[in-house]
Every structure is written in structure tokens, then in C-alpha cells.
Amino acid sequence: MTAADSAPVAPIGVNHIVLNVRSIEESHQFWTEIVGLRFVGKFRQRPGRKMWFYSGMGPDGLHHHDLALVENPNLPVPPAGWQMWDSPMAINHIAIAYPSREAWLRQLAYLQGKGVKFDRRIDHGMTHSLYLHDPNGYGVELVYELPRDVWEGDIDAALNFAEVRPHEGAELLVDRTDVPVFGTQSRPSN
Numbered sequence: 001m002t003a004a005d006s007a008p009v010a011p012i013g014v015n016h017i018v019l020n021v022r023s024i025e026e027s028h029q030f031w032t033e034i035v036g037l038r039f040v041g042k043f044r045q046r047p048g049r050k051m052w053f054y055s056g057m058g059p060d061g062l063h064h065h066d067l068a069l070v071e072n073p074n075l076p077v078p079p080a081g082w083q084m085w086d087s088p089m090a091i092n093h094i095a096i097a098y099p100s101r102e103a104w105l106r107q108l109a110y111l112q113g114k115g116v117k118f119d120r121r122i123d124h125g126m127t128h129s130l131y132l133h134d135p136n137g138y139g140v141e142l143v144y145e146l147p148r149d150v151w152e153g154d155i156d157a158a159l160n161f162a163e164v165r166p167h168e169g170a171e172l173l174v175d176r177t178d179v180p181v182f183g184t185q186s187r188p189s190n
């Protein structure tokens, strides 16, 4: 028997998220053809109900699942647009990580080529991010992670850094690499 800790064990992070969706086929198309997650399985133990599973591709291969969808046709119709601060949806947004800056830019070009419309684009202190929304009104943030030494010196300052970038046209694919470093004196003035 193990002695009880006096404090909770720190988890390593979020393992997966499960979204209620109005149409599983509609959401399947979004999460596979737009976001690029792999479809890995269906739950078959509850006849008449639909729960499908999706994964990203990590350095060690597919995860068992990062996301699952549960179909519930009775969900309320979401608002037409998405906004960060006044969305009526219980889920504000979900961030999806791409493996590198180059991969993220390829993904942006791919989506732009498909005619996908974006809601906003922000350079944060720890990620560069493009926002859109899924068919259920949940925000989706597509990110690439900046190097740890950029943000770990002052995570709170990095979280408070946000520069709006163009999310349309050729400027969508112009990404800044002279990023500020937090927690040091070497922060650029611009």
C-alpha cells in the first residue's frame, strides 16, 4: 500500500476531448478534411448511438485518440459566426497542434486553397495561431508551438502577448520569425 500524497499528482496534460455534435457525418468531414485528424475507430457497444474517434500523428505514431465525437441531433443550432469573448457555446475553442512552423504554413495554404474562411489569426507568445470554427460553433485554433526557451522564462507574459495578423489573402502565409522572448531583457521593442 502506498502512502497518500499530501497534494494531487500533476498530470502531464489533456489526454482527449469528447464533443457533442449535431451530425456526426458533418463533423467527421470537418475534423478529417479540414483539420486533418485521422479517423481511428467507432464505439460499437451502444447500438443506435454514434461515437467516433480521431487522432493526430505524433512523433511516435498515432495516438489512440485525441478527439471523439458523440452525435446528438437535439443540440441547439449554433450561432452563424464565432467569437472569442461572447460565444454562447460551452466550449470556447480547442487548440490543435501541427508539428512545425513549416507544417502549419502548409496547412494554412491548404485550407486557403479549399476556400475555408477563418475567424482570426493571432501571434501569441507561445504559439502562432489561426482560428476557425467547426459546424457546431466550437472554436478551433490551429497552432504551431514556439520553442520552449521563447516562453518558459515568463509564461504569464507570453500568455498575455497577442498580435493580430491578417487572416486573408497572400498575407495569411507571411509568418513572423523574429518572435519576442519572455522573461529576458532581449525582448524586441516592436
Ligand SMILES: [Fe+2]
Pocket (backbone or CB within 6 Å): 093, 095, 141
Ligand atoms: Fe487558445
